Amino acid sequence: MAEPLNLLVIVSDEHRKDAMGCAGHPIVKTPNLDALAARGTMFEAAYTPSPMCVPTRAALATGNWIHRTGHWDSATPYAGQPRSWMHDLRDAGREVVSIGKLHFRSSEDDNGFSQEILPMHVVGGVGWAVGLLRKNPPTYDAAAELAADVGVGSSSYTEYDRAITAAAETWLADPARQEQPWAAFVSLVSPHYPLTCPEEWSTFYDPDDMDLPVGYGLGLPDHAELRNIGGFFNYDAYFDEQKMRAAKAAYYGLTSFMDDCVGRVLAALESSGQAKNTVILYVSDHGDMMGDQGFWTKQVMYEASAGVPMIAAGPGIPAGHRVSTCTSLTDIAATAREVCGLAARADLPGVSLRAISTAPDDPERAGFSEYHDGGSRTGTFMLRWGRWKYVHYVGEASQLFDLDSDPQELVDLAKHALDDPEIRAALLEGEHRLRLICDPEAVNTRAFADQRRRIAELGGEEACRNSYVFNHTPTPQEGSAL
Secondary structure (H helix, E strand, C coil): CCCCCEEEEEEEECCCCCCCHHHCCCCCCCHHHHHHHHCEEEEEEEECCCCCHHHHHHHHHHCCCHHHHCCCCCCCCCCCCCCCHHHHHHHCCCEEEEEEECCCCCCCCCCCCCEEEEEECCHHHCCCHHHHCCCCCCCCHHHHHHHHCCEECCCHHHHHHHHHHHHHHHHHHCHHHHCCCEEEEEEEEEECCCCEECHHHHCCCCHHHCCCCCCCCCCCCCCHHHHHHHHHCCHHHHCCHHHHHHHHHHHHHHHHHHHHHHHHHHHHHHHCCCHHHEEEEEEECCCCCCCHHHCCCCCCCCHHHHECCEEEECCCCCCCEEEEEEEECCHHHHHHHHHCCCCCCCCCCCCCHHHHHHCCCCCCCCEEEEECCCCCCCCEEEEEECCEEEEEECCCCCEEEECCCCCCCCCCHHHHHHHCHHHHHHHHHHHHHHHHHCCHHHHHHHHHHHHHHHHHHCCCHHHHHHHCCCCCCCCHHHCCCC
C-alpha cells in the first residue's frame, strides 16, 4: 500500500506571476522558487478567482466561485461556511494546520483547521467596509500611503513573515509530524505593500535599473469602468518616475525576501525527512500591477493583477515541466482532496493539479475571475482560453485581448470588432463561455443587493465611511482586533 502523502500549501500575497526567475524575469532573484519549479511543474496560465485578498481566500478555502458563495468583497470574509477542503481533510482524520495570514472572519469560527498559528484575520471581524460603498464611494485618502511607505527597513509585514517562517520551521521539525499524515497552509504576506524592504534584500536592486511600467506615461486605458477604478484607487497620482523606480526596487526586494522565507520552509521540510512524501504547492492570492497601465496593486483583470504564480512539486508531479492549460486557485481544493485520498466533489469547478500536470495541455479549459469590490461601479468578469482574454463589464463595453500577439494587453481588440469577423467571433465566444458559468447581470444585481444588506448590518454608509478605513490589514503583533 502506498505511503500516505502530506500536503504543504505555501501562499504569498500580491506576487505577480512574471516576478520570478523561473518565469523569465531578467531582474527578479527567486532562487528557491526557481529550484521548486525545476523539480516540479509550473502552471503558466493560473488565475485568481478575484483580484482582491478576502474574496479570493474564501474561494481558495471553499474551492468555489465567489458568485456562488456570496463572498463578494473585503467586508464579507469567509466564516466557516460553506465547508472548506480543510474541513474535509480534518474530518477524515488528518491534522490540518494554518500558519500565518488567513483573512477570514475570525479564529472563533470553525474554519476547518485543527490549529491556527499566528493567524491574521480581517480587522475587527468586519474587514474593509469602505469597499461596500460602490454606488456612493468616498475619496480614498489612504491611497497616498502606498508611495509614502516606499523605503528601506523592516515593516510590521516583514517581521510577521519572519515569525510565520520560524513557526513553520518549528512545526515541521516537531517529531509529532511523523505520527500521522498532515496538511499545512503556510501563508506569508510579502511582497504585499507597504513597499518597505529589509536592507539585506534592498541591496539586490538599484532603482536606476528598474524596468518602466507597461504603458508608462500613457495614462489609464480608454474604458469607463477602468478609469473609474483608477480614479478611486488613485495610487499613481503620488508617484513620479523616481518614486516609481524606488517602489519597483522595493517590490522586487520584498519578492526576494519572500523567496528566502519559502526556501527556509522547504529546507525545514527536507530536514524533517518528509519531502519525499509531501506534495508542495506554491501560489499567490493575486498579483500587483506595479504601475502597469496606470494601476497599482490589483482590482483589475490585466495579467499582472488577475494572473498568479503557481508551482507544484512532489509525488505524482512531473519535474521540469510547464503547463499552458488554464488553472485556478479553486483547483487547490480539488488537489487537496485528491492528494489526501478523498473523493472529488462534482459540485465544484476545480480539478486536481496533479491530474492537470500529467495530462496534455488543454487550450479549451478557461480561466475565470470576477470583481465586485471597492472602487467598482459594476461587476467585472474575465474569461481566458487559448490566446484570447475576454473581459465583460455589466452595462459597459467589453474588452478582448490576444495574449499571443499582445502579451502586455495594450490593444483592446473589441474596439475593432466591426472590421474583423475573427474578433467578432472571439467576443461572442467569450460571452458564451461566461454565460455557461453564470448570468453576469443577475450576479451583479445579487452582489449589490447583498452589499446593501451588509451596509445596513454595519450601521449604514456613514459607519462604513468612518469606522473601517485602512490601507492594509494590521498584523497580529500590532494588537489589532483580529
